[in-house]
Amino acid sequence: MKKKGIICLLFMATMMMLFSGCTSPPGDGGTGTTLATKKITIAGSTTVQPISNQAVEAYTAKNPNVKISVQGGGSGTGVRMVSEGSVDIGAASRDLKDSEMEATPSLVTHTIAHDGIAVIVHPGNSIEGLSLQQIQDIFAGKITNYREVGGPDMEIVVIIREEGSGTRATFEELVMDGGGVSNSEDVLQKPSNGAVRATVSGNENAISYVGLGYIDESVKALQVDGVTPSTATIGDGSYPISRNLYYITNGQPTGEVKRYIDFVKCSEGQKIVEKEGFIPLS
Structure with a gap:
């Protein structure tokens, strides 16, 4: 009986070793084989x-x-x-x-x-919010000084995204009623959200727009029609520029x-x- 017990234990140990060698690595679909990349x-x-x-x-x-x-x-x-x-x-x-x-x-x-599109300015700008109509007029070139919207007597420098940008297309659809922004030579185009943020953070006169995920302490996100852009206000539909x-x-x-x-x-x-x-x- 003792001999049979030893044989059984050896058999079980051997089987465990065999099966342990067939354990599938992550991502191989459970086949136990190494898949091509x-x-x-x-x-x-x-x-x-x-x-x-x-x-x-x-x-x-x-x-x-x-x-x-x-x-x-x-x-x-x-x-x-x-x-x-x-x-x-x-x-x-x-x-x-x-x-x-x-x-x-x-x-x-x-x-x-x-996502929501936030309108941003330099942190040193005293402006806290704008109406959707004021934003449209700024980017259309009708308002050119922050004084006209209750801010400091300071020229507005408009920053936009490049042609082909989804952020620009959505901004023009939701804010500009499908129209374009001012074609003034003073309007600066940037190739990415990150480039826009960097430009606005370094220019006290600048105003632009970025996706909500790009907001940080280097820029100030403005209220739009009295609503602050956030995951909550975009989620409940109260923030007007979302996508x-x-x-x-x-x-x-x-x-x-x-x-x-x-x-x-x-x-x-x-x-x-x-x-x-x-x-x-x-």
């Missing part, structure tokens, strides 16, 4: 970029066989690149245009977060691309959205 490419909106950067870090930590590259360029660039097949996912901070859908009817949008943020695919996503997008939309991904200063999906 999978690659995903993302390009587009600089507003969406902070979400992508953090989501990619978390996703690839769980799936080390997946490599994901993220680049900016603006929403227009993201839509163009995913349409032509040069990236897997386009990132956009605006709705698709009719012309884009007509050119590539297979484009599919995936809402990953909500959705999107991933865009050419056709319904499959495989690793679908798994990554699903991750961003799941609870863990939405915690990243909130941490980056945006509003998670309800």
Whole structure:
């Protein structure tokens, strides 16, 4: 009996060693084999970029066989690149245009977060808020001195985003009633939210707009029609300049691309959205 017990123990130990050698590493789909590296490419909106950067870090930590590259360029660039097949996912901070859908009817949008566009000035500016109409008049070139809106006697320097920016397109749609901003040579264009913030923080005369996630102590976000931009006021709809943020695919996503997008939309991904200063999906 003692001999049989020893044999049984040896048999069980051997089986445990065999099965322990089949334990699946993270990201191998449970097959117990080493998978080839999978690659995903993302390009587009600089507003969406902070979400992508953090989501990619978390996703690839769980799936080390997946490599994901993220680049900016603006929403227009993201839509163009995913349409032509040069990236897997386009990132956009605006709705698709009719012309884009007509050119590539297979484009599919995936809402990953909500956002607001904050109007910002230098922290030293005494202005605390403006009406939507005053903002429109400033960016249209009708108001050129802060004195005209209850501020200091100081010339206004308007900073805007470049052509193709989703933030600019949304601002022009929601604030400018679909029209453009002043075409004055004094209006400065910047290629990203970060560049806008840096310019405004260094110029006491400047006024511009950025996604809510780019607000920090280096700039002052103004109230609009008496409402401060925040996750709460954007979430409840009281702040008037808000939008959705999107991933865009050419056709319904499959495989690793679908798994990554699903991750961003799941609870863990939405915690990243909130941490980056945006509003998670309800």
